[in-house]
Amino acid sequence: MAEEQKFSTAGNDMDRRSFIKWSVVGWSAFAAVVAGYGSMVTRFLFPNVLFEPVQIFGAGYPDEYEVGQVSEQFKDQYGVWIVRDDEKIYALSTVCTHLGCTPNWMPSETKFKCPCHGSGFYTTGINFEGPAPRPLERFKIALSDEGEIIVDKTKKFQQEKGEWTDPDSFIAV
Ligand code: FES
Numbered sequence: 001m002a003e004e005q006k007f008s009t010a011g012n013d014m015d016r017r018s019f020i021k022w023s024v025v026g027w028s029a030f031a032a033v034v035a036g037y038g039s040m041v042t043r044f045l046f047p048n049v050l051f052e053p054v055q056i057f058g059a060g061y062p063d064e065y066e067v068g069q070v071s072e073q074f075k076d077q078y079g080v081w082i083v084r085d086d087e088k089i090y091a092l093s094t095v096c097t098h099l100g101c102t103p104n105w106m107p108s109e110t111k112f113k114c115p116c117h118g119s120g121f122y123t124t125g126i127n128f129e130g131p132a133p134r135p136l137e138r139f140k141i142a143l144s145d146e147g148e149i150i151v152d153k154t155k156k157f158q159q160e161k162g163e164w165t166d167p168d169s170f171i172a173v
Pocket of ligand 1: 096097098099100101114115116117118119130131132
C-alpha cells in the first residue's frame with residue numbers, strides 16, 4: 001500500500017513538472033508571436049519614408065535679375081546660382097565637379113572659387129584653375145505660363161557633352 005502511495009506521488013510530481021515545463025514553452029511561444037506582431041504593427045505605423053529635397057522651384061521673374069548678376073538667393077536652400085548675362089538666364093549647380101564641395105562666389109574677381117582644393121570657375125561655370133576636371137553643371141530652366149522662372153533640378157546639362165546649347169538649359173532674354 002505504502003509502495004502504491006509512493007508511486008502515485010512520484011507520478012504527480014512528474015505531471016506537475018511536465019505541466020510547468022510545457023506552460024513555460026507555451027507562454028514563451030505566445031510571447032514570441034505577440035512580439036512579432038507588435039514589431040509588424042510598429043513598422044506599419046512608422047513606415048520608411050524618404051524625405052527628398054525639393055527638386056523643382058520657382059525663382060522669381062526675369063526682370064528681378066540684372067545683367068551680369070549672380071544671384072545667391074537659392075544657394076543654401078536649393079544648391080543653385082541663378083546667373084543672367086546679356087543673352088540668357090541659367091541655373092548653375094553649386095556642387096564643385098572635383099569632389100563635391102561648395103564653391104564661393106567672389107564678386108570682386110567675378111569667379112566661383114572652391115575652398116577645398118582651389119578650383120576656379122567663370123560665371124559661365126567653365127572651370128579654369130585647380131583640379132576640377134569639368135565645368136559646373138546647369139539645371140533645366142524655363143518660364144511658366146505666368147512668366148515665372150522655374151528651375152528643375154531633375155534634369156542636368158553638362159557643357160562637355162555639348163548640352164548647354166539645349167534650349168531647356170537657359171532662358172533667352
Ligand atoms: S572639391 Fe572643389 S576643388 Fe576639390
